[in-house]
Amino acid sequence: MTEEAEATPNLLRVLVNCAEKAANIARVCRSNEQLLSLLVQEKTGGEANSRFEHDFKTLADVLIQETIKEEVGKLFPAMKDLIRGEESPNFTNKEGNSITIAVGETESETTSCLAAVLEGHEEAAAALATEVHRVVSYESSKLGEIPQLPQDLDYGNLGIWIDPIDATAEYISGDTMFTNFPGITSTGLDCVTVLIGVYEHDTGVPVMGVVAQPFGIKLEENVYNSSIFWGICLPTLQAHNCSFGARDEQRHLVIFSSSEQAEILQQFLDLGYEFAFSAGAGHKSLKVITHEVDVYLLSKGSTFKWDTCAPQAILRSLGGDIFDFKASVREQKAMPIKYLGEDDDSKRNADGLIAVRDVQVLENILVKLGQQ
Structure with missing residues (x-):
């Protein structure tokens, strides 16, 4: 050294x-x-x-x-x-x-x-x-x-x-x-x-x-x-330092903001998910990190790079990630959020986000959401 x-x-x-x-x-x-x-x-x-x-x-x-x-x-x-x-x-x-x-x-x-x-x-x-x-x-x-x-x-x-x-x-x-x-x-x-x-x-x-x-x-x-x-x-x-067991392997839970669209909620109900509503983008991402929920989804462009950069890095270290919601649904594949650009527009996660600890859970979700 x-x-x-x-x-x-x-x-x-x-x-x-x-x-x-x-x-x-x-x-x-x-x-x-x-x-x-x-x-x-x-x-x-x-x-x-x-x-x-x-x-x-x-x-x-x-x-x-x-x-x-x-x-x-x-x-x-x-x-x-x-x-x-x-x-x-x-x-x-x-x-x-x-x-x-x-x-x-x-x-x-x-x-x-x-x-x-x-x-x-x-x-x-x-x-x-x-x-x-x-x-x-x-x-x-x-x-x-x-x-x-x-x-x-x-x-x-x-x-x-x-x-x-x-x-x-x-x-x-x-x-x-x-x-x-x-x-x-x-x-x-x-x-x-x-x-x-x-x-x-x-x-x-x-x-x-x-x-x-x-x-x-x-x-x-x-x-x-x-x-x-x-x-x-x-x-x-x-x-x-995030080795947490799942809350309950038999139950699937997604966490939303209280303002999430009703049709998104219904689609997750159809997939067999239960859901909770909570404040704070960082807090909701943390619940995915700690394995207390399977998914955090926000369909609106109301978060910014400062909200997602830290939890996304942690999720990547666990084999998960935070993805661009609309792009992933549109392309029917996982499209991670990136931190490129210096202007004001690039600061916003304009197409929403979907955070998971296990990338494999995305497949059924993207198929279901892509049917709309």
């Missing part, structure tokens, strides 16, 4: 630690209702998701995104220009002034930036800055062994998509509703995920993903630990 290789940090380990830092920031922001109310503003114009009547962003979203970009970009300068996220770094304070959120070289610099947004709440700004600059090393018996990455990995050809807080509405409200399937929530903090996905710039193929649930493990009232899932799928390396 060369000195240069020894000096290169393990990218997957860095992303796991970034995900845990993101989870810490998310928990700190939500630990005080008054603080949370200060941090929320509604997205407008081009930032908004047209599927939702209201589409909120929080300072937690923006701060997490910029923290990950700063940390990864500093350690892997060849990747810096290809680290992108959902949120604009611009935030408007209560006086109507637009502030660009940036992580400073020092904790005091970051505190000053956050204080400009949280006018009159310097203690809150300082608390958040402390989390941004805290040295984090996530350890858990469920994390598994982080593998050594190939020495010839071309970091200059790797990009990252970040969704700092997926299911923001659930993050804000915190109201939990359960489905008829134990362990699968319809709404609530369990639906909140942090998504960090790595893809090859030249092929558009996702190769590494980390999905964190900041509120995955409830210790006591309002006290949580993270659940973190990862996967890597390179030509010479496939690994993950």
Whole structure:
């Protein structure tokens, strides 16, 4: 091993630690209702998701995104220009002034930036800055062994998509509703995920993903630990920490958004599937990863590359994938989502998606859906 290789940090380990830092920031922001109310503003114009009547962003979203970009970009300068996220770094304070959120070289610099947004709440700004600059090393018996990455990995050809807080509405409200399937929530903090996905710039193929649930493990009232899932799928390396048995081999379950078309639901009923409705694209993909559901399908173009890159990489490490829904039905073959293009149109998964852990289950589904 060369000195240069020894000096290169393990990218997957860095992303796991970034995900845990993101989870810490998310928990700190939500630990005080008054603080949370200060941090929320509604997205407008081009930032908004047209599927939702209201589409909120929080300072937690923006701060997490910029923290990950700063940390990864500093350690892997060849990747810096290809680290992108959902949120604009611009935030408007209560006086109507637009502030660009940036992580400073020092904790005091970051505190000053956050204080400009949280006018009159310097203690809150300082608390958040402390989390941004805290040295984090996530350890858990469920994390598994982080593998050594190939020495010839071309970091200059790797990009990252970040969704700092997926299911923001659930993050804000915190109201939990359960489905008829134990362990699968319809709404609530369990639906909140942090998504960090790595893809090859030249092929558009996702190769590494980390999905964190900041509120995955409830210790006591309002006290949580993270659940973190990862996967890597390179030509010479496939690994993950997602070895889960199926919920019930005799029952087939598909998970949808509550707005899914009635005819799609009926087609899955005809195929013998039961179904659940839940919030959060990352959360629904995670239920496929953890083998709690067989399929996640969304027929509408209301998700984006930041929603799918991380879970798709993990599913690929398991032998599954996330596919372009309409293209796969039209072509009657599996058409994986790719991460190509730099314009706004290429950010959206315009033709919907279908996520599976076992690609073989797609065959009957595509035949059935192609009959319409």
